[in-house]
Amino acid sequence: MANQDKKGSAALLVKPNKKKIAERHHVENEEKYTRGSSLNAKKMKAGYKLKEKIRKQEKEAKEAAQAAALAERLHGEEAGYLEAEGMEKTKNFKQDQLADAVDINTSSKIFNLDLDEFGPYALDYTRNGRHLLLGGKKGHIAAFDWQTSKLHFETHVKETVRDVTWLHNETMLAAAQKKYVFIYDNNGMEVHRMKNHIEVNKLEFLPYHFLLASVGNAGYLKYQDTSTGQLVAELRTKLGGCDTMTQNPWNAVINLGHGNGTVTMWAPTMTTPLVKMLCHKARVTAMAVDPSGRYMATAGLDNKLKVWDIRKYGLIQEYSTKAPAASLSISQRGLLAVGWNSQVTIWKDIFRTKQTAPYMQHLQAGSMMNDLEFCPFEDVLGVGHQKGMSSIVVPGAGEPNFDSLEANPYQTKKQRQEAEVHGLLDKLQPEMIMLDPTQIGKMTRATKEEAQKRQREDQAEQAAEADDLPTKDRKRMRGRNSSLKRYLRKKERRNIVDQDKLDTMDQLQKLQKDQAKPSSGFTTLDIF
Secondary structure: OHHHHHHHHHHHHHOOOHHHHHHHHOOOOHHHHOOOOOOOHHHOOOOHHHHHHHHHHHHHHHHHHHHHHHHHHHOOOOOOOOOOOOOOOHHHOOHHHHHHHOOHHHHOOOEEEEOOOOOOEEEEEOOOOOEEEEEEOOOEEEEEEOOOOEEEEEEEOOOOEEEEEEOOOOOEEEEEEOOOEEEEEOOOOEEEEEOOOOOEEEEEEEOOOOEEEEEEOOOEEEEEEOOOOOEEEEEEOOOOOOOEEEEOOOOOOEEEEOOOOEEEEEOOOOOOOOEEEEOOOOOEEEEEEOOOOOEEEEEEOOOEEEEEEOOOOEEEEEEEOOOOOOEEEEOOOOOEEEEEOOEEEEEOOOOOOOOOOOOEEEEOOOOOEEEEEEOOOOOEEEEEEOOEEEEEEOOOOOOOOOOOOOOOOOOOHHHHHHHHHHHHHOOOOHHHOOOOHHHOOOOOOOOHHHHHHHHHHHHHHHHHHHHHOOOOOOOOOOHHHOHHHHHHHHHHHOOOOOHHHHHHHHHHHHHHHHHHOOOOOOOHHHHO
């Protein structure tokens, strides 16, 4: 009995409990990431190899769903939007009301900078959303850490400043001034003057390629490599001066808006636009592309706001505005901000369904809008206008969880230096800019029959071209380069006199006599 008890207890220990194993491997919220009910390969009427393949695919899908559910625990923050109660509308909420309702940290992000003398202002945030750059049209340039109110530098260049942008990080910036584009460091010291970029209106920096793109009154789109200092490309648009430009963050394609209402998409390796779309009946005044690269919003002098699906280059929605929009910006969570006259209108879910009312509104009394930009990883919208700059809170605009290897708002000096080195080592070449970057590194898998069919078609085209070409008579070699002359010279070099050489000389003399005889046929003069 004792031995039986021991064997029974051992059997209980060894026998697996399938229910506990299933509970142990089940992850919370796993169903959220599954692709529906799984296939049971055992019940399928298929071969062994197919069953094993299906079983392997189902196992990989389950592991991917569990990994996504586990990674969800690392997302400590969640995105939230404004919610109105009863008959209230979220568009009626003012910034003063939001400042009283939110915490102290969020309320400190609502502020105004009164700079009446040097406006209107253009602005730009760094990729991690920590630093802000301001450029007044009358020459004022300032850069600072807007969250801690630490000023990097402030200067006056005493000439027109049309646009400003950060480069790879907060240590370098570019300013499009009256004639040239200038590079400054974070102390306000002039580092470089780019004489190839003349009368520039707009600047864009491609962070993964280290390319600074500019377009101006001459109608040339130029790419400057900021890591090597070389001018990569100089493309003539042939559509006149341009002052509307944005980049597609997904594929690094530059979008330009022109005076005839068209939008062109450019890559530095092509002298002609990749895509040319007729978007408006008048000049394009503003343009923005969402971070996923799927949608584009455009505004024109025809008082129209249009939303496009650039995967199929089709119009999704169209809205009428009371005045032409001066600037557009799309947040990380898909909110669209439209700046027109002295107002800012923010739309929610505009890329999904037709909207009848805006999500939020903001009025900057007595000051015309010039530039809008959402701050990354923050529910903040920066507004550059005639009288300075304003920062307003837009709940649900920013991505709440960031990737510290991609853009870290809390990076130290050491981390910034390491990120700069890694960025240079991983720099992409200009040739990799294309409409569909997923095609890079792929092979065209054509079957043997398709390859043979294509080869036959090419051969048929070549044969048809050969038949169409006029045939030329073979040039008969006479004189010094004739075969007989060459043969005789060869014999003379060897000092050989034989019967073969004598026969050849007789043949050559006979040929020369025949050529010297006049033609026996009638000529045109003989007939008449």
